[in-house]
Amino acid sequence: MLKKFLPQTLLGRSILILLIPLIVLQIIVTLIFYNRHWDTITRHRTIDFVNDITLIVESFEKNKSNENKEWIINNVSKKLQLETSYKEKKEIEINNYDEKENELNKYLYESLNPLNKKFNININDKKKLITVNIELDDGIIEINANKKRIYSSTTYIFILWMISASIILFIVALLFLKNQIKPIRKLAIAVDRFGKGKKVENFKPSGAKEVRRVSNAFKNMKERIENSITQRNKMFSSISHDIRTILTRMKLNLELHKLDKGGLKKDLIEMEEMVEEYLKYARGEEKEKIKKVNIVNLINLIKKRYSKKNIYFENNKKINISIRLNSIKRCINNLLSNSLKFSKKVDISCKKKGKSVEIIIDDDGPGIPIKEREKVLHPFYRIETSRNRSTGGIGLGITIAKDIVNNHGGNFFLEKSPLGGLRVKMLLPI
Secondary structure, three states: OHHHHOOOOHHHHHHHHHHHHHHHHHHHHHHHHHHHHHHHHHHHHHHHHHHHHHHHHHHHHHOOOHHHHHHHHHHHHHHOOOEEEEEEOOOOOOOOOOOOOOHHHHHHHHHHHHHOOOEEEEEEOOOOEEEEEEEOOOEEEEEEEEHHHOOOOHHHHHHHHHHHHHHHHHHHHHHHHHHHHHHHHHHHHHHHHHHOOOOOOOOOOOOOHHHHHHHHHHHHHHHHHHHHHHHHHHHHHHHHHHHHHHHHHHHHHHHOOOOOHHHHHHHHHHHHHHHHHHHHHHHOOOOOOOEEEEHHHHHHHHHHOOOOOOEEOOOOOOOEEEEOHHHHHHHHHHHHHHHHHHOOOEEEEEEEEOOEEEEEEEEOOOOOOHHHHHHHOOOOOOOOOOOOHHHOOOOOHHHHHHHHHHHOOOEEEEEEOOOOOEEEEEEEEO
């Protein structure tokens, strides 16, 4: 039931989280301070007020001459901020000592009781006046005083300042909250637009560190999804083009009535290999468990497959690394087979570099021009020189290797090799 009345937005809930403790704290502080402060101040001021009354009463009883009484009424009372009058030969008919209406009455009765005289108290809230009648031997003395003599105005000022400070604090906090929630709203809008297939332009991570992390994660995810969609579109385009080329050759072969079985078989094998490569790329990495492997032993094992080739790798150190074994095998195999197609010599090095393992593959082939290095990382891209379709491949070897390294949380670079050809540098986290 309570959930129905709770705010649905993050800003609303944040305000509620801020507001409820603030209100509860204000109520507790106000009650504690007000009760203690009011009780202490009122009690002390009541004692001072009764002491002034006692002084006047004792002065009246000490000297009962009319001159003394007038002097007390006109001088002493005014200096004590009291209005005093004396009524001769009168008595207090009702002693309302037991009629305690509030705490103030209680304090006044308790403080006046030691006088051992009949008295009554009247508090007029409308006029803000306290009237005390005390019966003497030959009359009644009436003393009037403003309630301010007893009540402290600082209590209300304190409460007013406390409420004002809370309102200012709440406004400042609200402004900061709005500013902090803006990046979350932007992220929500961007996610919603992306989910609906709309363009998300000029999205920049902002706000607190945690919000930036989420925004960067979304941005990376968005880029990967967009790249994946682009690559899939290219793949389908490439599939249709390449298969259409082979089918056209087969069709021409049949139409010319010159059935070349060797040519047809070659085309079918090429098509089979091509489809297999497409399927491997489309599947991406299989759901393979991560294992701790000695990467040096793995490279030596792969090197044995190319025993007739000129591959140099010497490293007897033990470098353990957590990887998906089959994926990394495929990655290194792709890179070696790619290098060996265009070069006569390949050098491999492997070493620890901080919290990563650096694997470098150098060849003495024609290399890749700087302008083409970024493009060659895209699927199905072929450089129309020595690295063209006639030498084999469909433009997926390097792309698959890069994807495998990136999926391990590593980095993949293409550089100029000291041997004159291409250098492939991989950094894999340990």
